[in-house]
Amino acid sequence: MNPIRLIAADEWRLMRRNRVAMLGLVMLLALSVIAALTSIAQRDNSDAIRARFQAQADQAFDGAPARHPHRMVHYGHFVFRPLPALAAFDPGVDAFTGNTIYLEGHRQNSANFGDVRQSSLLVRFGQLTPAFVLQALAPLILIFIGFGIVARERERGTIRQLFAHGVAPRALLFGKALGLGGIAALMLAPGVLALGWLIAFEGAPLAPSLTLLAGYAAYLGIWVLLIVIASSLAAHARTALMALIGIWAFTVILLPRIAPDVALATNPTLTRLETDIAIKEDLRKMGDSHNPDDPYFNAFKQRTLKQYGVEKVEDLPVNYRGLLAVEGEKLTSKLFDDYADRQFAAQKAQSRFTDTVGLLSPAIALRRLSMSAAGTDLEGHRRFLSQAEGYRFAIVQQLNQLQATAITYDDDSNRNKDPEAGRRVRIDPKNWQKVPDFRYQAAATGEKLQAALPGMLTLLGWLVVLGFGMRLAIRRLADAA
Amino acid sequence: MQIIVVDALIVERGGRRVLDNLSLTVKAGEIYALLGGNGAGKSTTLSALLGFLKPVSGSLSVAGVDPASNAEAARHKIAYLPENVALYEHLTARENVEYFLALAGEAHGPEEIEAAFDAAGLQAEARDRPLGGYSKGMRQKVAIALAVVRQVPVLLLDEPTSGLDPRATADFNALIGALKERGTAILMVTHDLLGAADCADRIGFLDNGRIVEEVACDQGYDVMALHRRYGEAVAA
């Protein structure tokens, strides 16, 4: 056997006899298994509930009785964001974003009923998911197992003995790294099994799953190298332990919390209320449909009359009120899109800032990679919001068109005075069934991988830097011996 | 005058009899060396004198105080030098002495401390350096200075010369010789027979918790014979 493998095997034997190390490892593995099982069950359950609610909402819409189409515009629709299969591995921001939106005419409602508002403050301690276990807990357990991996040998003087027996410092460090890496691989095992299950039985996409796996492997690899380097550079095992816990607390706990504060302060976004008021204000500036002399809507009227070659709206072959509704919705929807784009741009800038901080913290970089590959990042929620808005616009305009074509202007104008007209404006409910159902389009694999790339590059960068760190540690070890 | 009196002392630790009917005395101005191998009961004797453990039976007296019933008062009479004099590395010699004096609740002026350093032979320029860079001999000098300034009647030494080079050992012997002249009762435990023979007034051989033989210097003895008899057990 070559010396590296020999040293790794020796390390494993030692760990097997180390009660504390075994306890930590068993605890972590148990937590991983619990996290994987509950997380998969929870994902399936949430997704099933959302699918059931979606079916219920679709059924309610399709089964609505004969109504004036504008009533259906206000009856509106509910859409639910499905949970991707990989959310069982990393639910990302799912709990922090609403998963259902009520869609109605000329209003943009928020996505509601996110878990975070429905939970006590316990949820802010972190959710027990495979991602959380591997991102936050595994490195700490690795630290407990490995902080003395080299320092211990030096403190006991066994390191000189090893060198005297012809073991090269290089072989020693790589052997130790291999030994600790084996433990890290064991820690990853429940996650691998969970991913395998998700791919085999829950339709998780292959390439993003493998990206997740590669990302977590690289992350744990970074910690293995950090621990081996710190343990060989530190004068005492205790110094190594303190330094490593410090690094862990700083990069896994502290930085991820400080970065958002700075990002929020440097890139403030408008509140919903302000956006709401601003959109109303912009609408009033563009044209006031309540004002009979409004220049914008007068111009629209003239344009419409000219297009159909008639003098009065009453002579139009279509219901002018319907056309007005289509035009009005176009205006509001354009503004909704504009403001949403601005909001998303600001949020993207915020997230980009934290990504930059991620250069200092492998945990932040891994989280970016993990959420992106799992499709549970903010981008996934943004896709849902913008698809929901697109869907809202499509169904509202379909209903407005129905108002323009299926109802006469005369009936529409007299629907509240003349009961007969009031009955005629209630059109055939079959029309509701023609409105398509909402189908959320998840990001394509290529997009997910692209979004995961910066995180992956950061992790690889760390590995390269730590490679140099290993060289330094080897040189120092050779000098000291 | 008998300063240290140990009489028929029995001490048990974990059900094992560590000191079995031990008796010895040390007079003022006398150096008594207690020789023995590992596990003979040397450290236990010191611990009992310092009041760290309660004897099963027998009596103890340190300058008239029973450490078993009044440990604090007994410690007040004792200066103790552990095998490795461990003081605070990041404090200077002077600061260490000041700190431990404060711990013992004793107030002494800077002149007294200066005089004690002189008596202990610690170079003037070293007194304000952190202890981190000190050799074992220098650390011992700091501890001796502490004993000198406290003017305690009893000095307990645990393996004082192990790890000292011959020159430092000679210095140390001169130093405790001077303390002896001041009337201090000195009890040292060691396994270095030749070292003990160089400075001690009396030597007691401890084995299995009891004194098996006691020799006095003024009565003359054959060091080589003792060495043949006890050398092996003592070195173990």
Add this chain to the structure above:
Amino acid sequence: MTGLWRHELRLFLRQRLALPALALMALLSIASVWAGMAEIERQRDTIARIQPQQAADVAAIAKWVSVEGDAGNAAYYTFHATWDEPSALAFAAIGQRDVAPYILRIRALGLEAQLYESENYNAELALPGRFDWAFVLTYLAPLFVIVLLHDLKSGEREAGRIGLLAAMARNQQALWRRRIGLRIGGLLAALLIPFLIGAALSGASPGLALIFIVVAAAYILFWAMLCLWVGSRGWSSVTNAATLAASWLVLTLILPALGNLAINSVVPVRQGVELTLEQREKVHGGWDKPKQETMQAFFKAYPEWKDTKPVEGGFHWKWYYAFQHLGDLAAAPQAKAYREGLEARDRWTGRFGFALPAVGLQTILHRTARTDLNAGLIYQDRIRSYHKQLRRFYYPYVFNEVPFREADFVKAPQWEHR
């Protein structure tokens, strides 16, 4: 004895880890107080900023509504701003204020469709949690306690000084008490002084600030006791440090996460979605039901409008507001169940707090700072009663068919600034 304290202080501060640890603790405490105050300042600014915008929005609506003077239009188009003022101590424990809306506009239509609106916030930034003083205290301060106390005795033992210390000290207990006192005292000072300055600047009541201080001290003391207990086992410094850090991991991360998992499965809440679906069906079903049926049902709740002019024709605002309200009434059982579910979750968290110091600490801090789930529910209660006031304000205009003029807009009940 002051001399001894001075000696101990010198000894402590010269230690390699001591001063940096205390300085870092103070720095983190200052930074968290500063960040928390900045965030709360931002929230206060937002509340102040929306007032003129809101006034301008109402004025613009008043301009065209008052031409016809239709009270139904006034009630339909006018949104009324509500806000949840941060308490003076919110800066130290921001809690749920970053994910629950603290400003919300409502109008006199069905409330259940408006009450659960959420705020536009960047979920990726909210995910890790805020960097506030409560975080520094809950998560980071125990690590500092561990750094300062894990080798209290074992360090002396490993340095070979323990015997000498024991032999020299007149009172050993007092020696260790002094050392612990200095470390914990220094740490508490580093932690609490920035908080106290922040509390004073924010105008917090001394009584509430005292609650913070007492629970913070108790929490630190818990960790100190744990350190001493582990230290008394006679293990090496390394073993002590590893054991204590592992305890920290279990007590502040693993057990709370397991607790959350347990609570969510014991108390599922999905009534939120159910109640909005139900409310919508009821409200929009109202359009298709005979008008008299709707009105009779409404008069049961509001008999004072029974004798006003009956509803005729295809549409009347009376009828419209009646079925809006009936929608809320229909969803009331689900709304109650939803709320009870949330309260049950909160209660369970409180129970966990008795067993888990970190959870108990967070519960008390956020309850005191009024930034917890419960504070959000209280805000919802206030919105409910404000919504009732609003309806009571509009109903006389709508039911008595009194014209609504520009001057009437300012008569609308205003949200009470707490």
